[in-house]
Amino acid sequence: MAEETREELARQFSGDMHRGVAELARLGYDPKIFRMMLADHGAVEAARRLVADPKPSYGLWKLQEKNRLDASVEMWVLLPRYERLFDQTTRDQAERKLRLLGVDVGRELRQLAARLQPPA
Template identity: 75%
Template sequence: MSASTERAKLAQRFSGDMRQGVSELARLGYPATVFQRMMADHGAVEAARRLVLDPTPTYGLWRLQELKRLDASVEMWVLLPWYEPLFDQPIRDQAERKLRLLKVDVDRELRQLVARLTSTA
């Protein structure tokens, strides 16, 4: 399989994960309408890239912190090792920086998220 086909499949998987995450957050009372609109306009990977590159934490990131669900943030999912091919290092660095601004122990949270996701796969 070609690299572009692999990347397209990975982007499709990321898109599915983002849609599932939005559904889960809606059940918690946060519909993430801005992100949904961005995904509709640009696709999940580009929407994530744009959100992460915004230099200030978005309302959504603050809201997820209030809900104690930063594990569901785009910033955290951009850092997942299996999505690394979709996001270059400056984007991954910015995602980590934004989480650290919110006092997140990124390494610990990422380990927990990876463990949770791989145990249910």
């Protein structure tokens, strides 16, 4: 199978971000600001902007409170499948923010990646 283009990856990332927003709404948290960022900038740029802010966002704190940091933009930016969409600075910042919240990033990424694998 040919390697996916950056545009195909960006479309997949966008779909994942929109599904994530819908899932969070079902859990009782509506990430309004991120929804607006998605509409205004698209998923990849919205993620870059959110991660670039040095302070953890309100949404990141809310996700920690709900024990759902796996649904955070920061975690998805770090997924190996989306590595080509984000530069190392963005990825480092995402990891730093998660570590500030006490996340074992390696373990959480492995668990998230395993959940996303299609059944064999």
